[in-house]
Structure formats: C-alpha cells, structure tokens
Amino acid sequence: xxxxTTPDPLRGGPMTAPAPGESHxxxxxxxLNMGPQHPSTHGVLRVVLKLDGERVVDAECxxxxxxxxxxxxxxxxxxxxxNPYVDRMDYVSAVSNGLGYCEAVEKLQGxxxxxxAQVVRVMLAELxxxxxxxxxxxxxxxxxxAMTPVFYSFREREEILKIFEKYCGARLTTHAFRIGGLQWxxxxxxxxxxxxxxxxxxxxxxxxxxxxxENRIWRERTVGVGRxxxxxxxxxxxxxxxxxxxxxxxxLRKAQPYSGYEKYAFEIPVxxxxxxxxxxxxxxxxxxxxxxxIAQAVDGIPDGPILARIPKVFKPPVGEVYHxxxxxxxxxGFYIVSDGSLQPYRLRxxxxxxxxxxALRGMVRGALVADVVAIIGSIDIVLGEVDx
Amino acid sequence: MTLRVPERQARGTxxxxxxxxxxxxxLLPLDLLRGMALTFRRQAPSAVYxxxxxxxxxxxxDRFRGAPRLNNDFETGETLxxxxxxxxxxxxxxxxVVGAERNAQNRKELTFFTYDLSRCMFCGLCxxxxxxxxxxLTQDFELASYSREGAIWDRPMLENGPTPKRYEK
Ligand code: SF4
Ligand code: SF4
Numbered sequence: 001x002x003x004x005t006t007p008d009p010l011r012g013g014p015m016t017a018p019a020p021g022e023s024h025x026x027x028x029x030x031x032l033n034m035g036p037q038h039p040s041t042h043g044v045l046r047v048v049l050k051l052d053g054e055r056v057v058d059a060e061c062x063x064x065x066x067x068x069x070x071x072x073x074x075x076x077x078x079x080x081x082x083n084p085y086v087d088r089m090d091y092v093s094a095v096s097n098g099l100g101y102c103e104a105v106e107k108l109q110g111x112x113x114x115x116x117a118q119v120v121r122v123m124l125a126e127l128x129x130x131x132x133x134x135x136x137x138x139x140x141x142x143x144x145x146a147m148t149p150v151f152y153s154f155r156e157r158e159e160i161l162k163i164f165e166k167y168c169g170a171r172l173t174t175h176a177f178r179i180g181g182l183q184w185x186x187x188x189x190x191x192x193x194x195x196x197x198x199x200x201x202x203x204x205x206x207x208x209x210x211x212x213x214e215n216r217i218w219r220e221r222t223v224g225v226g227r228x229x230x231x232x233x234x235x236x237x238x239x240x241x242x243x244x245x246x247x248x249x250x251x252l253r254k255a256q257p258y259s260g261y262e263k264y265a266f267e268i269p270v271x272x273x274x275x276x277x278x279x280x281x282x283x284x285x286x287x288x289x290x291x292x293x294i295a296q297a298v299d300g301i302p303d304g305p306i307l308a309r310i311p312k313v314f315k316p317p318v319g320e321v322y323h324x325x326x327x328x329x330x331x332x333g334f335y336i337v338s339d340g341s342l343q344p345y346r347l348r349x350x351x352x353x354x355x356x357x358x359a360l361r362g363m364v365r366g367a368l369v370a371d372v373v374a375i376i377g378s379i380d381i382v383l384g385e386v387d388x
Numbered sequence: 389m390t391l392r393v394p395e396r397q398a399r400g401t402x403x404x405x406x407x408x409x410x411x412x413x414x415l416l417p418l419d420l421l422r423g424m425a426l427t428f429r430r431q432a433p434s435a436v437y438x439x440x441x442x443x444x445x446x447x448x449x450d451r452f453r454g455a456p457r458l459n460n461d462f463e464t465g466e467t468l469x470x471x472x473x474x475x476x477x478x479x480x481x482x483x484x485v486v487g488a489e490r491n492a493q494n495r496k497e498l499t500f501f502t503y504d505l506s507r508c509m510f511c512g513l514c515x516x517x518x519x520x521x522x523x524x525l526t527q528d529f530e531l532a533s534y535s536r537e538g539a540i541w542d543r544p545m546l547e548n549g550p551t552p553k554r555y556e557k
Contacts, residue, residue, distance in 0.1 A: 081480035084511035148427055155437050162449075169451035169525070175511045183516060184451065210426050214419040 028052055032369075036065050040143045040373040043383030047360070049372065056372060059364045061357055066387040074347035079105050079179060079314050082347070087173040089351060090385040092135045095128035095164070096327040098177045103258055104323035104334035105179045106308075109316045116304045117181035118260045123194065123297045124167070124176055125259075125325075126290040130201070131160040132328035133283045137208060140280070140377035144221050149211050156204050163193050179314070181307035191298055198295040205287055212280070222277040226363040226375035229274055236362070237355045240330025242379055245282045246274030252326035259325075264293045276378040283380075315342055329353050329380050349388060353381040448527045453510045455528035456503050458546040459521060467547070468522035471498045475514035475523050483507045484514060503546055505531055506539035 035046040044065035050058040070089060074082045086101045087094035099121055106113060113121065134157045138150035161171040166187050168176040176182075212218045228238070230246040243250055251268045253261040269285035271278030318340040324333035330352030339345040356379050363375045439446055448454070459468050471488035487500035515525050528550055533539050 077480050081478070081513065084480060084509055084513070088509075148423070152430070158437065165452060166449040167451070169449065169453040169512065170510065173509065173511075183512075187449075187451070207426060211423045215423055216417065216419055 029057060034372065036062075041376060042139065042381055043386075045357075045376070045381070045383055045386070047372065047376070049364075049369070051369065054368050054370075056364045056367050056369065059361050059372070061360055063354075063357070063383070063386050066383045068388065070388040071347050071349060074344055076343065078342045079316065079344065082344070083177075083179065084173065084175045086349075087175055088384060089349065089388055090132075090327065090329065090332075090353065090382045091172060092382060093128050093132040093328045094172060094174045095124045095176050096132075096325065096332065098175065099125050099259065100323065100325040100327065100332045100334055102177045102179050103325065104321055104336055105316065107323050108319065108321040108336055108338055109179075109310075109314075111180055111308045111310065113181045113259070113308055114305045115260070115302045117177075117306045117308075119297050119301050120182060120186065120306070121177060121259050122261065122264070123294050124164070126293045126297075127160050127163060127194075127197075129290045129328045130287050131157050133287050134160075136283065136377075136380045137280075140374075140380075141212065141218075143373050143377045144218070146212065146215075146218060149208055152204070152207055152211070156201065159197055163190070163197070166190070166193070178307065180310040181305070183307075185306055186301075191301070194294055194298045198291050198298070201291050202288060205284060209284065213284075219277065221371075221374055222280060222378075223275060224273070225276045225371045226367065226378055227273060227275045228359055228363050232362055233274070233359070236359050238330070238359050240326075240328070240352050240356065240380075241279055241282045241286065242274075242330070242356055242359065244268060245271035245278035247272055252324060252331055256324075258323075261293075264296050266290075266293050276374050279378045279380075313342070315340060324350065327352055329382070329385075330356055351385040351388065353379075353383075353385040354388075357381050357386055448529065450527075452527045452529070453512045453515070453525040455505075455526050455531055455550055456508075456514075456541070456546060457524050457526045457528075457549055458501060458543065459524055460547060467498055468520045469498045469501065470520055470522070471496045472519060474517045474519065478513045478517040480511065480513065481507045481509065498543075501543045501546060503541045504539065505541055506536060 030051045032049045032051055033046060034049055035041040036044040038045075041047065046062040046065070048060045048062060049056055068088075070085055073085055077085070083098065083101060086097040089097055102113075134153040138153035138157075141147075141149040164174050164176070165171045167190065168174050168184060228242070228246060230243075230248050233243045233246045233248065239250070247270050249268045249270045252258070253266075254268060266289045269282045269289065271282050316338045318338055320335070320337040322333055322335045324331050326332075331350065332352055333350035335346075335348040335350065336344050337346040360376065360379065363379075364372050367375065460466060461468055469486075471486055473486050473488070476482070476484040476486050481504075483504040485500075485502045487498070488496045489499050491497045510525060512525055514523055518524075526549065530550060531539070
C-alpha cells in the first residue's frame, strides 16, 4: 500500500511511512501531531494528521495517555468499593456511570431497586445528561470560536451541580447511588429546586439557540462538516447523539427501558444529515426532553424504602451479566463476570466515547484542519472514559 | 421527532420580493445582532456569578464530603471511636490505619488513627459504615499542605480539624 492510498474507513490499518525509494520531499504531504497537549482535543488525545496543504488526507488517534486501569482495579475491590471508581471514567457524567454500574450489579444479584430509588435515579441521571451536554455545548462552541455560550452554559451547570452537592455531598465525582438503591433520602427542598430548574431551563436553552442556531458563522463552521451516514455509524457501533444525528432513532431508554424509563413521555430527537450542526441540534433538543422527564418524575415521587435488601457481605452468584444504559454520550455497558467471591472476576466497560472516537477517521478525511477541531468537539469525548 | 433545519429556499422558486428580502438579510446580519442584543442584556452587574474566592467563602451543603473529622463526645470529651476497624476495611484505597489496645477491662481503646488524605477520594464509604458516627466528612475543603507528609493526618489533627488562614474582603 503506497502512502497515498486512503484506507477503508471501517478497517484502515496504521498509517504508512513513505515507500522505499520515495522520500518525503517529492510529496506535498505532511504529518502533524495534534495533541496530546492541544487545548481543543478535550483532554489528552493525540491525533496524527496527514495533511495535503490544509486538507486532511488521513488521521489516526493515539490514545492511552489517561489510562488508569479502572477495569483491573475492579478485580481487586469488592462490588461496593468499586462504585466510586466508575465516577472517574466519564467525569462529567458521573451519575450516569454510577447508574449503569449499580444496575448491572443489581441484575447480577437479581434484585431491583425500590420504586422511590428508581425515580430519584432517573431525575439525577437526567440532570446529569443536561449538565454533560451543557459542558459539551460550552467547550464545543469555544473550540469553534464562539466565546459567549461557555459562560452562559456554565451558569446553568452550576445550578445542577448545586443540586448534586446538596443531595450527595459532591459536585463532580458524586458516588450518588449504591448497589440496591440509594444511600441518602432526598433533602428538604429537592422538589422545589428541581421545579424551579425545570421552569427556568427551557428559556436558557432558547438563549443558546439565539446565540448559535441561526448564527451565520456557526452555520458556516458546522453545516456539512464531519458528515457520517447512518450505515457507517451502525457499522462502527457508534451510539448516542452522533448516531441519532444521522437519522437513526435509537435510544436505550426507549429500546430497552431500565429504571422505569418506560413511564415517562419523551421523544427521541433525530437529525437528517449527520453533520456537526445536526449533532448540535440533537443535543439541544435532548436537553429539552430531559427537562420534560424531570418535570414528570418530580410530580410522581413515590414513598417507600430507598434501599433494597442487600446482604452485608455481598457475594453475587456465579455468572455473568451485561447491562447497558443510555449515558449522555451513548451506550454505556458493564460486563461483569462473577465467580461467587467478594470481588468481580472480570469487569469490562463498554464506554461510549471510546467507540464513538473510532468514527473520527471517517469524519475528518477530506476536511480542513480547522474543521478537525469542530469534529472532535462534535463527537463529545471524555478521555477519562476512552482510556479508563 | 425529526429536526427540520430551516433552509433558505432554492433559488428557482423564490418570488421577487423574497429575493430582495434575502439580499437585505445578507447585508443586515440580523442573526448576529440578535445574539449581541442578548449578550448586552446580560451585562448587568446583578448577573455576575463569579465567586471572589479567598475573600468570599462559599457555603457548602450540609452533606458535603470534605476533610475528615474524628468526633469526640460532647460532654465527656472522649473519643466516640470504638476502634472497630470497619472504616479501614470499607475504604477502597485502604488508607485508614486504626490502632487499638485492650485496656484493663479488656475493652478495645483507640491508640492512634491515621488518615492519608493524599490518597482519599472522598467517596464517603468510611463515613457510612462507622457505627458510632465517630468518623465524619465535614464541610472543610481547604486541604492544601506544603509536603506529602502534611497530607497524612494523625489523631489530634483529625480531632481538631484544619486551620486555614482566613482572608477578609
Ligand atoms: S472517603 Fe473513601 S477513600 Fe477516603 S478514607 Fe473514606 S472510604 Fe477511603
Ligand atoms: S468505623 Fe468509626 S468507630 Fe470504627 S474504627 Fe472507624 S472511626 Fe472508629
């Protein structure tokens, strides 16, 4: 394979050096390292770009700079003890990670969280979806050059983090849920805090839309950039808003409802073109839908216990389980193998960011260097989760 | 629910007045002006959210998980800790060391207690298992120290809490 041929977006081996007899001098191509300290790669991602002038010929992601061995740590902790570690994978949506892990272990053990715990879990997970999308919106707009949205979006995020802090005592690495339910009951004023948030938040989304949706600079930078069609998305296993922007209405909250999601009325926003602009529109609509779910849940919080019966010495039966939830970034799955001891025999995480990042190569090929920043932002990756 | 992107009409189908409107809109950046109007509306000093940290100290929530504290009995001043070692066993990072000794009545008594803050992730599991509410994660959040050793708290430090310098506005 000569170094000029473009690999197949689905397979594509490693980028090749110039063939023998050919030197770098007789080609106009250039290799450029973007990252791992680049401010727009959202952490420590390194993208090796092969450029022809301003055009990207090929790209390769180099990951692993933030690898902490979370899965291995899981094999050396009891099921309860591993719970705080999952918060540190996707640290902007710690609550969703905790929900996925707790539900997976509950499924393994064969217990179900009590109804009250389930409703509280849904509310906090949806708040977390909003806060994750908000961080994405602010930083993505900042990458592209729109300065204002980041200030406005962090203002709303602060309100959500205040609610988290009041509920569980931490803002980012929340450790909000326990296996079998919750550790804390709601604090006084939780409902009114949420109601106030649900009332004010749609107007705040309107503000973001005023700043960006019709803005001609924003549209020039995003419409048609980083297109990925539905077939390629499915072939690569891409999930979450990136898949929905390509027009596939796939959302695990609807497809395989968990934690009582079947009780709430909400819609799955889908885009048409699968470009950066559509991903932006899909995420904004998802924030509105999450707000709708919270408003419904807060009116129907049942009374009752918050923790199911869980033995003090927790030893799940021998077996294996896979459970996945719709995290803000896509399908987050936990695969746990139990040998009947105190610790998991093997714990494997299917992180959405890691899988979605594989689509980057197909998206950036043929784009301009400046668009690479917009495209990386539009996938919404968190390197803590990519590398684990 | 499919999102419809508001597209400008295709050239051929535009009526004359619409073409004129299109031209004018291109010249007059309404989309940008709307955004700027919003930005200027938000310039009021009452909309300032930034906290002036060392001078203005935030009030954290009751359940905040910050610096650990080893509680003493209010009246007798004796420690509430019964040296049961549950917190040390619950901690995922195994950073708590509880020292105990049998006294004359053959009851366990706490001798020392070390807590390595540099490895703590403030998950609260130790606090949850403590049967006597002796160990508590408090609202103190200023934990910086000049050395790694300074982050290892011993029993007097845990009982008295950190003493950060307070600044006034
Ligand atoms: S808060 Fe968590 S990490 Fe820190 S000492 Fe307690 S159990 Fe260990
Ligand atoms: S769990 Fe509480 S009582 Fe037991 S050793 Fe720890 S601090 Fe002391």
